[in-house]
């Protein structure tokens with residue numbers, strides 16, 4: 001191969017790739033309404049994107065996986081925690097997440113950006129819209145088992161949202177899926193936990209978590225010795241199933 | 242100095258190096274905030290200093306490219322710069338724009354889009370600066386009348402960089418109000434720069450350094466340059482699909498992005514083989530050891546950071562779990578350092594002594610700088626890689642909450658910070674070697 005052949009190959013290859021790229025880009029743009037619900041791109045949503053950029057939220061967070069890795073991904077925050085949580089959290093992040101400034105000492109935490117109520121409403125609308133972008137099911141989350149006729153429970157107060165998150169962490173850490181199906185993942189030694197908080201009353205749930213044998217003397221479920229707070233948190237999580 | 246207008250290259254290098262130091266200080270700042278979150282909390286928050294860190298990175302690399310281009314074009318064309326005063330003016334313009342942007346960030350004035358945080362008016366100013374620069378380079382080559390392949394590839398890279406900056410100018414208008422559309426064109430700037438046109442700039446500079454350091458036959462060298470940049474564009478243009486997996490676009494990008502981007506490492510592998518083969522061929526040791534170290538270091542670390550660390554998470558099956566995680570940060574650091582920081586440092590290590598009439602940087606100082614930077618960056622990359630694996634597994638695969646997982650990763654971030662400190666010391670050694678201006682008989 002001579003220098004001239006190499007150069008010609010370079011130009012032809014580059015041009016072909018550019019042409020293909022432009023054609024695909026035009027096609028991709030034509031599918032945007034379908035994939036992103038452009039019809040629902042209301043003024044509030046547009047204003048929400050502006051607020052998102054004005055406060056440089058992406059300087060700490062990722063959104064659809066783009067941005068910084070210091071703070072949680074927010075693509076599906078709307079369906080995971082709901083609008084009530086988003087509003088309460090953005091008003092006073094530290095209080096909601098950690099309870100108090102003391103508890104937050106030495107912890108990674110979001111600064112209070114002193115957003116106005118209007119800005120918070122716009123952001124909430126924006127998150128609701130982003131939640132519906134078709135990202136081929138990214139971020140990977142377990143499929144919510146479809147429970148017929150029942151609404152998924154959302155934490156209504158910020159306190160509950162935090163509790164739910166702690167509960168989820170405990171459930172992961174203890175590996176309850178070794179026996180239970182949770183959100184479609186796990187074994188079938190024990191019952192599927194979908195909707196368990198609707199099936200059983202609170203009293204039974206607490207008892208069951210603290211001492212399984214008090215509900216079923218021959219239970220093979222381990223005794224974890226959860227404290228009240230821990231079982232409270234686990235139940236907050238079970239309510240979302 | 243044979244050509245006295247090469248002094249504009251020197252001015253650019255000084256500014257670039259200074260901004261590099263500031264970039265690393267900003268990096269240490271946010272590195273500390275990862276480990277001790279109360280550090281300047283609510284005073285200068287993480288997002289502010291992160292913005293400054295990555296903006297300074299882009300600006301110093303670009304100013305370094307400008308300086309290196311002036312040096313290269315003058316040597317290749319064997320003529321003076323077309324308009325040295327224009328060069329100094331656009332340098333000053335760039336610095337003023339950059340300082341204004343950074344002061345703005347400290348006061349919360351930002352466009353809030355990663356890497357493109359500069360307010361519109363500053364983006365416009367940058368465009369003008371870059372056009373003035375490109376004009377000056379092209380006119381110098383025209384004046385010299387020698388369109389060598391190295392210069393052709395360089396100019397294609399520079400013009401391409403200017404061209405692909407244009408989509409970045411839009412925001413809040415028309416289709417850009419849709420987040421997915423915004424991201425689509427955001428990547429035209431970000432991806433098509435680092436995995437497209439910048440690779441041409443790097444390829445041209447690498448070739449120039451190899452020509453100077455080894456004295457091998459130009460004809461052979463230029464042929465391989467075309468082969469390499471051919472692979473770059475062939476894989477890199479459609480390889481943009483590796484950013485289009487999860488952002489609201491059709492599923493065919495999973496195929497196109499996966500397949501084409503998986504071929505991108507071959508361009509970097511090509512450069513590594515090219516550099517080592519030419520060095521081997523020359524067989525004689527150039528007295529400027531530091532320049533050789535940084536040139537070969539660039540060839541190796543560009544391949545590791547961009548090629549290996551890039552291909553590692555480029556297939557959709559893996560990217561699904563690593564997208565937007567510490568794995569991305571690990572790759573971003575090693576790739577930017579290995580490819581674009583190193584090529585700039587290599588050009589400085591070659592050009593500064595040549596301009597000062599010395600044989601090379603003080604070998605001890607420069608090689609200390611080299612090794613401290615390499616060790617520091619490797620430490621940072623591996624620490625973030627560890628953090629990323631834990632994150633991908635616990636958060637993405639096992640569905641644990643983000644903050645619960647982050648709590649487990651403190652040690653990784655502490656190790657990364659330690660690597661950052663080592664790196665920063667290396668940078669200071671480089672600054673020392675730079676301002677010494679080199680020594681006679683460095684070898």
Ligand code: HEM
Nearest residue numbers: 068069070265268269271272569570573574577578582661
């Ligand atoms: C003292 C050394 C450094 C430290 C401690 C440091 C630290 C950091 C941190 C904490 C981030 C934010 C990551 C996140 O969002 O979680 C970051 C981002 C970044 N830094 Fe550095 N950095 C250093 C040096 C460098 C150098 C030398 C380069 C390039 C040559 C560089 C390039 C980048 C890039 C490209 C990003 C954006 C990454 C992305 O979006 O994926 N940094 N750095």
Ligand code: HEM
Nearest residue numbers: 435483502505547551552554555564565569573576577580
């Ligand atoms: C010198 C060349 C390169 C540089 C400077 C570079 C730099 C970066 C940076 C800074 C990011 C983060 C962007 C963001 O903030 O979201 C990134 C993302 C990425 N890079 Fe590279 N890169 C290079 C080459 C490559 C190559 C050759 C490949 C593949 C073979 C690759 C694969 C990826 C992938 C898949 C992502 C997306 C990560 C995610 O999903 O979060 N990169 N790169």
Ligand SMILES: [Fe+2]
Nearest residue numbers: 432436481484
């Ligand atoms: Fe890319």
